[in-house]
Amino acid sequence: MSQERNGAITARGNPLTLIGPELKAGDKAPAFSLAGQDMKPVTLGDTAGKVRLIAVVPSLDTPVCDTEVRKFNEKAAQIPGVEILTVSVDLPMAQKRWCGAAGIDKVKTLSDYKDHAFGKDWGVRIKENGLLARSVFVVGKDDKLAYVELVKELTSEPNYDAALEAARKAAN
DSSP: OOOEEEEEEEETTEEEEEESOOOOTTSBOOOOEEEOTTSOEEEGGGGTTSEEEEEEOSOTTSHHHHHHHHHHHHHGGGSTTEEEEEEESSOHHHHHHHHHHHTOOSEEEEEOTTTOHHHHHTTOEETTTSOBOOEEEEEOTTSBEEEEEEOSBTTSOOOHHHHHHHHHHHHO
16 A cells, blocks of 8 residues: 655645655655657656756646746756756656747656556655646766655746756756
């Protein structure tokens, strides 16, 4: 039975339950296998030796997620040696369509639509709706979490400056 964290986040003030562990800075990043836009698996190991900024969003087709991914595409791309990944449960074809329409070329979108293992292993799967909780993880070259932000209100944006600073530090 997966661990459940009741009221860990809210959506418009209504409490939601997260499935999985509460990850913290210093923890080893859980392995994952997600679907890329070409439907081929992408793993944490595929980016071994790099710093990864992983922005987790409920759905690219919502205004806050749209804004978030555009900001990370623009800002995080200015940090050399950092791979920017965005994870959602949107289908890979929808992610590809959205990226094309939005002009996203520096962020790699990955989908947890198949087995939802990423959401459960990283502690961000929302029990009530099956989406992923808005969160940001910075994974260092050593595969340890250098930064973790679970955005408490699903409709709020993350702390971009703190996430980018953590990625900058991890890259140097």
